[in-house]
Amino acid sequence: MKDEKLKLLLGGEEIAGRVAELAELISAEYEGRKVLLICVLKGAVIFASDLMRRLKIPVEIDFIAVSSYGSDTASSGVVRILKDLDRSIKGKDVLIVEDIVDTGLTLNYLRKNLLSRQPRSLRVVTLLDKPARRRVEFTPDYCGFEIPDYFVVGYGLDFNEDYRHLAGIYVLNPEC
Numbered sequence: 731m732k733d734e735k736l737k738l739l740l741g742g743e744e745i746a747g748r749v750a751e752l753a754e755l756i757s758a759e760y761e762g763r764k765v766l767l768i769c770v771l772k773g774a775v776i777f778a779s780d781l782m783r784r785l786k787i788p789v790e791i792d793f794i795a796v797s798s799y800g801s802d803t804a805s806s807g808v809v810r811i812l813k814d815l816d817r818s819i820k821g822k823d824v825l826i827v828e829d830i831v832d833t834g835l836t837l838n839y840l841r842k843n844l845l846s847r848q849p850r851s852l853r854v855v856t857l858l859d860k861p862a863r864r865r866v867e868f869t870p871d872y873c874g875f876e877i878p879d880y881f882v883v884g885y886g887l888d889f890n891e892d893y894r895h896l897a898g899i900y901v902l903n904p905e906c
């Protein structure tokens with residue numbers, strides 16, 4: 731941790747403003763319904779907790795943990811579920827909450843897996859999207875910010891488990 735440099739990309743206030751906008755949009759589109767947020771551990775924890783407090787519709791939350799960026803998973807696209815949901819999603823309006831879409835492999839897998847459980851609807855909200863890194867076609871339904879191919883930390887995102895607690899999002903070891 732000692733030699734790593736951080737450069738601010740998105741400040742806490744800017745993130746909070748965008749989260750509020752996303753919450754408005756989602757609240758309007760799901761009006762009259764209850765939404766089940768599925769928070770993908772661990773990175774999405776901060777985003778999910780901020781987002782859910784801004785929603786103006788009834789909301790439930792559940793958590794799922796998957797392995798990604800493992801030794802073989804990135805090339806094969808096979809993602810392993812480390813912790814599954816506690817309850818059935820059948821017939822529910824489900825919104826997957828992610829911190830970042832990178833190659834798209836994780837969400838591509840998760841979307842297919844969760845669709846097989848017969849939710850009423852299934853959408854994805856991500857705070858960050860790095861379309862330049864995509865390896866499979868994937869478009870989130872809601873996106874906070876599109877960013878270039880930077881390695882980012884903070885607001886839930888980590889490097890070797892560090893930096894998740896930072897209020898802003900930072901580029902790790904920027905070249906300039």
Ligand code: PRP
Nearest residue numbers: 771772773798830831832833834835836
């Ligand atoms: C990150 C992120 C997504 C996934 C996106 O999780 O939270 O789940 O990678 O990458 P992809 O689009 O290339 O599949 P990570 O494996 O870093 O775990 P973490 O959330 O526990 O930090």
